[in-house]
């Protein structure tokens with residue numbers, strides 16, 4: 586058996602694994618690196634890929650721009666309106682008050698995936714020692730040896746073969762594309778219902794075609810999935826109200842189970858976990874991929890600095906120390922983002938009277954205390970470094 590030796594193996598060709606590989610190669614084109622990708626070689630075979638709209642922050646846009654991986658089809662968010670169904674308390678955030686070009690951008694998961702694949706192909710042509718291997722369950726891994734292994738296998742809550750620390754919110758997200766009568770362009774709505782958050786977000790298809798993310802109990806979500814289009818629209822209208830007129834059409838309904846699953850230790854020896862392989866979050870704050878991209882960027886920075894050194898400096902001790910340094914540098918951002926998302930997922934689904942009143946007050950406080958609003962928005966847009 587012929588053994589293949591690499592400095593780094595990245596396992597997982599989702600957005601986080603692709604971005605990490607691209608940033609690493611951009612900083613160190615001669616890197617001896619292997620990307621193990623379970624997805625098909627040809628983009629055309631990914632046509633059934635995930636069409637759900639994902640909110641990427643402006644910070645993520647700036648990072649992806651550095652490798653020309655920003656999708657052309659995207660909708661910018663200029664205002665976010667947050668409220669609770671049938672209760673007091675609301676907050677409005679605008680790009681003007683936060684002095685940003687946009688508060689966020691909505692892009693289909695598949696477009697992020699495609700754009701990163703083509704950005705990596707462009708970088709591949711300048712990277713003589715990079716191997717991008719498409720694998721399946723029959724691929725023999727025993728012949729591969731690496732000094733450092735990066736896990737970017739991602740996955741969704743309840744589909745992951747590891748469960749470490751976390752919480753089952755007993756919620757599912759029903760996503761789809763909904764057509765409405767009269768939406769304001771570039772406006773996002775987040776409404777907290779008795780069963781969970783309901784978000785209506787812009788899409789690149791036009792101002793009246795919006796991305797829906799409706800979180801509810803697994804049983805109600807399954808029932809909503811099976812409703813006829815007319816009944817579904819009626820029940821959505823009842824929950825959301827008439828702010829954007831009538832809900833006219835629903836397409837491409839899909840269900841995702843939601844929960845929190847995260848590793849306390851993201852490194853072990855010469856192995857490191859990033860993106861959803863390190864932490865899987867509730868989508869309430871739209872942070873999972875944003876956090877994963879920051880993981881990928883900072884890890885690529887650390888690994889390229891180490892592996893571009895001379896052979897005698899890439900010892901097992903140096904690799905382990907670099908990964909530990911990486912883990913320490915991610916601690917504040919991970920803790921803040923996981924904590925904020927978990928807090929929002931729990932507080933906005935509780936129905937106890939004091940909590941309902943408290944969150945009305947919290948939303949009002951957010952509205953009337955600009956420094957709190959700016960601090961929260963900055964954390965969600967750029968994370969912490």
Ligand SMILES: Cc1cc2nc3c(=O)[nH]c(=O)nc-3n(C[C@H](O)[C@H](O)[C@H](O)COP(=O)(O)OP(=O)(O)OC[C@H]3O[C@@H](n4cnc5c(N)ncnc54)[C@H](O)[C@@H]3O)c2cc1C
Nearest residue numbers: 597599600601640738739740860861868871872873874875
């Ligand atoms: C309903 C919903 C809405 C969301 N909304 C947002 C949002 O608005 N904003 C946001 O930032 N995040 C959002 N997220 C989270 C976001 O989708 C994830 O954080 C992101 O997809 C993680 O990327 P990843 O590359 O780590 O993992 P994945 O996207 O899961 O990709 C992992 C890849 O690795 C492959 N793989 C798996 N095992 C192996 C293996 N053994 N070897 C090789 N390859 C392997 C898989 O095939 C896959 O292609 C949302 C999630 C859900 C469920």
